[in-house]
Amino acid sequence: MAENNPFPGENNTGHIWDDNLRELSNPPPRWWMIAFWASVLWWVAYGVLYPMWPTLSGNTKGVMGWSQMQEYEKGVAEVESVRAQFETQIEGMSAAEVLANPGLSEYTVASAKVLFGDNCAACHGSGGQGNAGFPVLADDDWLYGGTIENIEQTISMGRKGIMTAHGKILSDGEIDTMSKAIEAGNPTSDPNFTQKGCIACHGMDGKGMAVLGSANLTDGIYRFMPAEGESLLDSIKYTIKYGVNDVTEPKSREAVMPAFGERLSKDDIKKLAVYVHKFGGGQ
Amino acid sequence: MSETKKVASRQKAVDDLYEESVHWHLNTGDETIHAKRVGGYWRNIKWLAASAWLIFFIGPYFQWDGRQAVLFDIPNRQFHIFGVTILPQDFWMLSLVLLFLALLLAVATALAGRVYCGFFCFQTIWTDVFTWLEDKLEGTPQKRRKLEKAPLSLTKIRVKTTKHLLWLVISVLTGISFVAWFYGATDIWRDFFTLQASPVAYGFIGLFTAGTYVLAGYMREQACFWLCPYARIQGVMIDQTTVVPTYDYHRGEPRGRIKKGEPEEERTTGDCVDCKQCIAVCPTGVDIRHGQQEGCIMCALCIDACDDVMEKVGRPTGLIRFESYESMEANRKPMPLYRRPRVWIYSVIMALALVGIAYGLTSLAPLELKVIHARQPLFVLQSDGTIQNKYTLKLLNKMGEDIKVTVSAVGPKGLILVDEEVETNARHGKVTPRTVFVKVPKPNLETETTPIVFTIQGEYNGKILKSDRQSVFIGPRI
Incomplete structure (x- = not known):
């Protein structure tokens, strides 16, 4: 073919059709070929250095011994080393001391978010805003006291307040009158408040007692917020009639804060106490 | 059209393409x-x-x-x-x-x-x-x-x-x-x-x-x-009005070597003496006489080379010169700048960018405040009957040293900024966060949201620096 090429001196391959239609041979530029072979070399080197090939018994490990898990663990260790300086300090301190230390309390607020999210947020909401049947942690109305020690104790020991169902003691009319007085923020205006023994738990002034975990009935903040479509008054009546955690009354409200003392470490509880205290209602 | 004519025209089309490709000098760096x-x-x-x-x-x-x-x-x-x-x-x-x-x-x-x-x-x-x-x-x-x-x-x-x-x-x-x-x-x-x-x-x-x-x-x-x-x-981006190094085709062609002894006025060739100096000096190896092409970086070195030769042979310089396609081909004067919308539009955008930069540089605040309102909960009822909102203030200090900063807030009547007297150390070159609580008596809230303005103030080198930011105070639905 080549000897009778009608287009001598041209870089055609000798494949010619229809007299003049021909295939030219234009190889890629040299620098392009250099780059091509360099990338092939790169690929080979990568395969030697890093995990690359699946085999029947696993995969090639690469001479660098690199693995994703190692990389991850290295990253975690780096974070831990930053945390360590704070963590060791917190270990030897009481929750109150952590709270008083601006650097440590800032660290705790930033880091305990995860602990709170894992253990507390399901009931109390991610920002301590509470949920139906679960108390708000961001306000300053505390059933068992709002000092850092109180909060720490609540988390570690748990709480289970009891209010007997008063449906048997009080008539519907009496419950109605009492509920209205409570809704108005003035429970002591109802003589039954003293006569029927409410004061035993809620105090002479109706402001509750932290030792018993009884609610303050004067401040407009309610442990049991009305359910959807229910009025506040009905909700108060229900609580009085059926009580809280009263085992003799099947319709009684349930209110249990589990004890976290066994589930979480002392330091974690310390941190959670600081975190909750910092929601804005700590005392 | 007869069959033979068809074949002939097709053959010619292909031949034309090959002829054209002769000029496609593909420089792939082999030499x-x-x-x-x-x-x-x-x-x-x-x-x-x-x-x-x-x-x-x-x-x-x-x-x-x-x-x-x-x-x-x-x-x-x-x-x-x-x-x-x-x-x-x-x-x-x-x-x-x-x-x-x-x-x-x-x-x-x-x-x-x-x-x-x-x-x-x-x-x-x-x-x-x-x-x-x-x-x-x-x-x-x-x-x-x-x-x-x-x-x-x-x-x-x-x-x-x-x-x-x-x-x-x-x-x-x-x-x-x-x-x-x-x-x-x-x-x-x-x-x-x-x-x-x-x-x-x-x-x-x-x-x-x-x-x-x-x-x-x-x-x-x-x-x-x-x-x-x-x-x-x-x-x-080049158009017909763009001034680029151009070979004056009309003046130069037909190119031809100088014949010894031929008097200048009797010559039949154009001004181009085909000395190829323009190619010789070109750093990208193009022949400018083929016209505008991808290899030309418009460095104008061929202009120098050609002028040099023209002077030597006693012909006017400028056979290759900066000229637009328009004035070269249509023999028109180049369009003045103010008649070219592209130049105007580009200039306006550039001016806007410059104004923006000037504004940015002159309004660089040494202290900056950002306010983030807590979302969960949006507000909390406190036992004293007030509504409490939580904010995270982000204090940015762009100066070279830490600044002690106080915070104040103006908003709904009876507003109390908790811990207002506490100073914050705004770290230099960093953002320092501070969480603050604001309380407002519930009866004072007339709407669900009320504007609230936070102001931070600090002293640096004897100068009072201030920055404020508006946010909202949120209360229950009324």
């Missing part, structure tokens, strides 16, 4: 282009333009207020430019700077083609310096080609080694100078030689050394042909 160096007007302009790059080398050594005048301090996320310090928060200005530069390239291209490529681009200039060294060491293009083919000898080794050493010195210097803008000029020299510099610094110096050496030493015009996107983008 090094050894351009001849001729002095001249444009050559001088070119050196002058190139000297702007000296700033790249000496810029990092200037000082301002006890620190490097221009330092892009990436680890500390601070850019110092003379008296101004720019933090990441002000980075929107960078986008305006980039917009301005992009439009500057566009407007320059619309007016005079790829002048950036020909006169200012680092690829062109570094290549120019590298080939200037080559010319000094190895001699004229003919000698260089000869040396390339010559067998290995002591002279060849000596000349080549010197050249590559000098190239490497320039490359390393380029790398160090680049890193100096980010690392600190004195630090990089000390750390570089005491092997104390960070791996990143060494990495970048290595990258720039290798890049400079390969791109300016070997790739040269190939980078412009096949790597650079701007070369192609600028190609499409």
